[in-house]
Amino acid sequence: MTSFRNPLIGIACLSIVLGACKNDLDKASWDVGVLAPLVKTSIGIDDLITDSLLQKTPDNTVSLVYQTGLYEFTLDQMYTMPDTTFTYNVQLQYIEMGDRSIVYPITLGQIARETGGATGAFILASHGNSVPVPPISGISSNNMPIDANEFFESVTLISGWMDIELKNELPIPITNLVFQLKNQSNGVVIVRDTFPYIPPNTTVIDSADLSGQTVYGDMLGQILNMESPGSGGNPVPIDTNDALIATITVRDLNPYSATAVFPDQDIVNETQEMPLKNADNLQLNYIIIRDGFVKIDVVSTLQDTLRFDYKIPSATFQGVPFEVITKVPPAPPGGTSVFSKLYDFTGYKLDLTGINGDTVNTWYQSLIGRIDSTGNSTTLALTDSFYVNAGLVDVVPEYGYGYLGQDVYDIGPSVVPVELFKGITAGNIDLEKVKVTMDVVNSIGLDANVVLKSLISKNTSTGNTVPLSSSFLDSTVTIAEATDNPLTPAVENIEISGLEPLVENLPDEMEYQLKLQLNPNTPPPPIGTGTDFIYHDHGIRADLNIEMPLSLVANQLTLTDTSDFDLGNNNPSEDRKIKDGTFTLLVDNGFPFDALITLDITDGAGNVLDQLMMDQMVAAAQLDAGNRVSQKKLTQIKLPVNEARMNKLYNGNKIVIKAAFTTAGQPDFVKIYSNYTIDFKLVGDFNYRL
Numbered sequence: 052m053t054s055f056r057n058p059l060i061g062i063a064c065l066s067i068v069l070g071a072c073k074n075d076l077d078k079a080s081w082d083v084g085v086l087a088p089l090v091k092t093s094i095g096i097d098d099l100i101t102d103s104l105l106q107k108t109p110d111n112t113v114s115l116v117y118q119t120g121l122y123e124f125t126l127d128q129m130y131t132m133p134d135t136t137f138t139y140n141v142q143l144q145y146i147e148m149g150d151r152s153i154v155y156p157i158t159l160g161q162i163a164r165e166t167g168g169a170t171g172a173f174i175l176a177s178h179g180n181s182v183p184v185p186p187i188s189g190i191s192s193n194n195m196p197i198d199a200n201e202f203f204e205s206v207t208l209i210s211g212w213m214d215i216e217l218k219n220e221l222p223i224p225i226t227n228l229v230f231q232l233k234n235q236s237n238g239v240v241i242v243r244d245t246f247p248y249i250p251p252n253t254t255v256i257d258s259a260d261l262s263g264q265t266v267y268g269d270m271l272g273q274i275l276n277m278e279s280p281g282s283g284g285n286p287v288p289i290d291t292n293d294a295l296i297a298t299i300t301v302r303d304l305n306p307y308s309a310t311a312v313f314p315d316q317d318i319v320n321e322t323q324e325m326p327l328k329n330a331d332n333l334q335l336n337y338i339i340i341r342d343g344f345v346k347i348d349v350v351s352t353l354q355d356t357l358r359f360d361y362k363i364p365s366a367t368f369q370g371v372p373f374e375v376i377t378k379v380p381p382a383p384p385g386g387t388s389v390f391s392k393l394y395d396f397t398g399y400k401l402d403l404t405g406i407n408g409d410t411v412n413t414w415y416q417s418l419i420g421r422i423d424s425t426g427n428s429t430t431l432a433l434t435d436s437f438y439v440n441a442g443l444v445d446v447v448p449e450y451g452y453g454y455l456g457q458d459v460y461d462i463g464p465s466v467v468p469v470e471l472f473k474g475i476t477a478g479n480i481d482l483e484k485v486k487v488t489m490d491v492v493n494s495i496g497l498d499a500n501v502v503l504k505s506l507i508s509k510n511t512s513t514g515n516t517v518p519l520s521s522s523f524l525d526s527t528v529t530i531a532e533a534t535d536n537p538l539t540p541a542v543e544n545i546e547i548s549g550l551e552p553l554v555e556n557l558p559d560e561m562e563y564q565l566k567l568q569l570n571p572n573t574p575p576p577p578i579g580t581g582t583d584f585i586y587h588d589h590g591i592r593a594d595l596n597i598e599m600p601l602s603l604v605a606n607q608l609t610l611t612d613t614s615d616f617d618l619g620n621n622n623p624s625e626d627r628k629i630k631d632g633t634f635t636l637l638v639d640n641g642f643p644f645d646a647l648i649t650l651d652i653t654d655g656a657g658n659v660l661d662q663l664m665m666d667q668m669v670a671a672a673q674l675d676a677g678n679r680v681s682q683k684k685l686t687q688i689k690l691p692v693n694e695a696r697m698n699k700l701y702n703g704n705k706i707v708i709k710a711a712f713t714t715a716g717q718p719d720f721v722k723i724y725s726n727y728t729i730d731f732k733l734v735g736d737f738n739y740r741l
């Protein structure tokens with residue numbers, strides 16, 4: 052920007068004079084006239100219409116090509132996959148302890164020593180010889196320690212059995228044998244059993260019910276009574292190492308709780324089919340995952356390491372099924388052990404044909420929870436449990452394949468923004484020619500019907516609405532299905548008549564209603580044979596296209612431009628340099644439109660502080676013989692501003708220029724060229740206070 056009159060030399064000379072007599076003139080002041088440009092801006096066709104929408108020909112005529120998306124139907128609208136998890140809450144209904152046996156031999160030498168007296172001495176002395184054995188009676192033994200800690204330290208049983216097997220390897224029969232087994236710690240008798248007769252070289256077994264018993268690993272066995280009729284006077288070989296062998300077996304134990312060395316065992320082994328929720332009319336054979344996770348949460352009260360294997364056999368990535376093998380550490384006594392993790396599920400193909408491959412919308416998972424024996428004693432109880440919540444969360448499908456149903460979707464009323472023109476705040480236009488089409492692009496592997504129910508142009512600045520009146524409304528447009536590999540959409544282009552009034556309304560919004568019907572001609576096929584497909588980012592899209600050469604009639608078509616405005620220091624407590632002056636607006640109009648100009652000064656909040664001018668007429672540029680502007684029309688508008696008004700303008704920081712165009716007096720339809728502009732320069736001719 053440049054000044055029309057430069058006062059700097061005069062001011063410099065004056066400063067020298069003033070400086071020489073400063074002491075005498077401190078309180079004096081002079082008003083100095085200065086002419087300075089304040090604002091310079093230009094409004095062109097690019098301010099009337101978004102630049103990306105313009106098509107310019109070699110002769111600089113302009114056509115407008117505008118496309119706005121009315122509606123797009125996507126996979127998310129057809130199906131949103133909810134979280135699908137299954138909760139296993141497993142309480143130890145049965146703890147496998149296995150069958151455990153203890154073998155305890157009682158030799159003939161031990162029996163002889165327990166018998167004592169002459170009979171006992173006779174048997175011991177006859178070792179290695181064949182002699183008649185006299186009758187024996189009233190034999191009993193001391194408590195014999197029986198150690199079962201290798202198997203359990205203690206066990207409280209809901210049910211279970213103890214088998215006592217006696218094998219008689221002695222040369223004489225045993226009669227009336229009473230055997231007792233008790234806990235060493237508390238003396239509680241576990242089993243007391245009587246065997247009436249055990250012939251030589253034979254085995255007898257009896258079983259005792261242990262239901263409700265608590266058995267400790269340290270036990271005491273005792274023969275309360277044992278008798279024998281002897282050898283009946285017949286000599287028999289005497290070997291004091293021959294024995295009565297007692298085998299004690301605990302079996303079929305169903306413990307309530309136990310501190311024991313537990314064998315390897317599965318405490319849960321479940322396979323569960325998981326139907327897709329809210330699938331309704333869909334019959335999906337498989338989906339490919341765009342995003343999502345497999346969630347596994349485990350809480351265990353087991354005081355042993357819980358090892359588990361979680362699988363989704365129907366989910367594969369590069370041919371490998373999804374599987375997590377991990378473990379949960381032992382829980383502290385009276386506490387819990389927790390495992391929680393999310394696993395990325397992106398890219399997995401989820402087969403939905405079920406375990407047997409004969410259904411749809413169904414995947415499946417399996418869980419094996421296992422205790423692996425460590426050889427160490429561990430405490431478990433039926434009140435112990437573990438909780439597992441596992442499945443799919445936050446899953447977004449990338450691709451779906453199968454049968455996508457025959458749903459009908461009523462869409463709207465919905466509103467989309469329209470940016471046909473920017474900076475237009477008022478007025479109206481009459482367009483010479485408008486071509487409007489609706490493109491329906493189908494990127495889904497099914498055919499569809501689309502019906503436009505209504506279309507309304509809305510200008511929210513004026514409040515004016517214009518509905519579409521056309522035979523196209525309520526007519527059915529059938530669009531073919533897309534093809535896959537590679538994805539090739541099917542496109543239907545429909546020209547719509549009667550849309551000029553909607554465009555001339557200068558809408559900033561379009562309200563529409565649509566009806567969409569999927570698979571109108573394809574009933575449900577046999578289960579699992581559907582061949583429809585859909586991608587996440589590709590659906591059915593309806594676009595509205597507007598093409599028109601910019602040849603128009605305008606009436607009060609108002610454009611607005613905002614520029615910075617600054618007179619300097621706005622602090623009223625300090626001296627302000629500008630006293631008063633005259634604003635001059637220089638307008639070079641390159642449009643073939645008359646224009647009414649309004650200038651507003653606003654503060655930072657957009658509040659109007661002063662209207663410098665309102666509806667000042669600017670003449671249109673003249674058209675040449677070819678109905679084209681060859682030279683701009685210059686107009687000067689002056690506005691005096693006194694000191695009081697100038698003080699108000701010091702608070703302004705924006706200037707809003709409004710130009711309301713009218714084509715009156717020009718040909719019916721005026722063509723707009725890309726090089727048309729209207730230029731503004733605001734100049735201040737001010738009196739400065741020094």
